[in-house]
Amino acid sequence: MVKYTVSALIVGLFIGILDLNIDLLNLITQNTDLILYILMFSVGISIGMQDGVLTKIKQFNIKIFIIPFGIIIASFFAGIICSLLTNIPYNYSMAITSGMGWYSLSGATLSKLVNSSIGSIAFLSNLMREIFSFFIIPFIAIRFNYYTCIAPAGATSEDTTLPMMLKYTDEHTVVLSVINGIICSFFVPILISICLNLPPL
């Protein structure tokens, strides 16, 4: 996934710099609305196809929401702090941090719904978060507790960073990690949309 999306970004940048005018490319860049809808529809199908999530949520009771709740609250506050530091409007800033590590979706969505600069900040910052998670998880497992390993991974804790959980934490944390990833991934598009609809200050 990383190599495909980063390659797409780099090739796109070069085409933009060289100012190439190719009909097919114009057709693509002018119809990104439709592609965004296809993406969101497909994300919805993925969520709908998940088996047994509700059963697991019942099994673990309310405590299963503690970790995703913490990650989401942290993202909101981080969005406000980042807005103060960078002068980016708070609603855009909170939408970026709502990506919770899901760089491809947040980058693609925000580039379409706001502009390419906000989209690339979402893409790069969330990609950095995912890469950094790989290195920090072993450290957190030793210094903090296993549960906290899920925090930097955010929405990626069900797929890309899951192998690190398997290696450095225990079975129980791995299950929580998968469920956290599903819950956070579910909320990423919703939170992005809500944040963008917040009134400007």
Add this chain to the structure above:
Amino acid sequence: MDIIIVMAIGIIIGNFIKNKNFKIINEKIQLIATIILIFAMGINIGSKENFVNELANLGITSFIFFIIPTILSIIVVYFLTKRFMTNKERKDSQW
């Protein structure tokens, strides 16, 4: 808001899809759609006149947007799990 509606329709339809092979096709659709959107984003940034300045600026801003949510989420989740997940599960999970 319309993206949420589109996603919700997807969730409802996804509930009825039992064919596991479709999962692979669906993941491919997601990958292709993401690649196209990221690619279009690249073209947009690349075609800006002050691209080099913009890139340096984006790099620094992105770093801020990476480090603050990551550190904050570690702190918040650590305190929440320390406070509220003190039952058997936590004992099992600690060193």
